[in-house]
Amino acid sequence: MASKASFMRRTSANPVGLTSLKNIHLSSIDLPHLDGGLKEGVSPDVQRQIEALVDQARSEFPDYAGSNLLSDVLDISSPLNDAASAIVDDSFLRCFTSAVDEPWNWNFYLLPLWILGVVLRNAIIFPLRLLTLLLGALVFIVAFMVAEALPAKHRTLAERRVVQFMAQIFVTSWTGVIRYHGPRPVSTANRVWVANHTSMIDYAVLCAYTPFAAIMQLHPGWVGLFQKRYLNSLGCLYFNRTQAKDRTLVHQRMRDHVADPNSMPLLIFPEGTCVNNEYCVMFRKGAFDLGATVCPIAIKYNKIFVDAFWNSKRQSFTAHLLKIMRSWALVCDVYFLEPQSKQPGESSQEFAERVQAMIAKRARLTVAPWDGYLKYYNLAEKHPDLIESQRRTYSAIISKHVVPL
Secondary structure, rough: OOOOHHHHHHOOOOOOOHHHHHOOOOOOOOOHHHHHOOOOOOHHHHHHHHHHHHHHHHHHOOOOOOOOOOHHHHOOOHHHHHHHHHOOOOOOOOHHOOOOOOOOOOOOHHHHHHHHHHHHHHHHHHEEEEEEEHHHHHHHHHHHHHHHHOOOHHHHHHHHHHHHHHHHHHHHHHHHHEEEOOOOOOOOOOOOEEOOOOHHHHHHHOOOOOOOEEEEEEHHHHHHHHHHHHOOOOOOEEOOOOHHHHHHHHHHHHHHHHHHOOOOOOEEEOOOOOOOOEEEEOHHHHHHHHOOOEEEEEEEEEEEOOOOOOOOOOOOOOHHHHHHOOOOOOEEEEEEEEOOOOOOOOOHHHHHHHHHHHHHHOOOOEEOOOOHHHOOOOOHHHHHHHHHHHHHHHHHHOOHHHHHO
């Protein structure tokens, strides 16, 4: 949890609002309580900080007895300016906004070519890709069953190779043009790999090059089945971001995994959510307080053919895959950067910010001072009392100038 000073840091004069949550870290422990309201079991730190915001909001609007109406109206110009700024330039929602296709082919000589391309991609290329994916999945299932029947000393390696094969099939079904830069990761004790996160396909892109164990949210449907049935062979760790006990258990398993020299390289996406590959939100410090060397990975997608960002609020992962498969190609650069260690006197959060800056610079991303967990709840809906506190204050000020009938 960020310090109180960090929590109170903000870029506007708005005392209570989303901008007040810049530079604060919300843990998965806090989320379910925040979703339930301020008075239903909020952790003490979060409750104290939110109450501090409310108290500050009230203190900034003292008793205006004897003041004139004009000055009181002008005193609310700052919050009104904040509201207008949020509408014009919302730096939070920009991190999770899909790319908008600019019209470029609406003329008499390009439109026929574009229509021809649409027909070619959907009627010929897409069926071939889908067939490749289905046949590859069938081979994968059979091969994995064979690998499970092997003696223990050969089983682990065989299962890992089969999972890597499936990742390569996924990339092939997207006509992936993936360029890897830097040394290939190898299994080493006390090392952890961290990467920016755009979509679940990030994992397939990386595993097609070398298998990774990863910290993952457990998903429903066929994705969850694939995770539990096949990715367990790589040592993947799963959690539910709404379950506090999962977070504690996974953190201990992370330590055990990193300490084992025979385990797969551990991959963590410290943003904790998918971001649109234009911005990089706050890195959570869990991966940086393990006492291990951190190996940064920068993933940059070229949007020339398709936007790789998975907007999970608007489409399922299956729909996301189909969108990629109907495009011309998926173009991506993956950079394995120089390993980093915590410097003397450096806190885990400072270490995380330093690594984040490295990844953002290499992937040409803009660092955003937002915690990605804010994506999962609406402040106005979940905390109407924070908004109402301002409304009541303004109402009380203006009502002093209303002459009773």
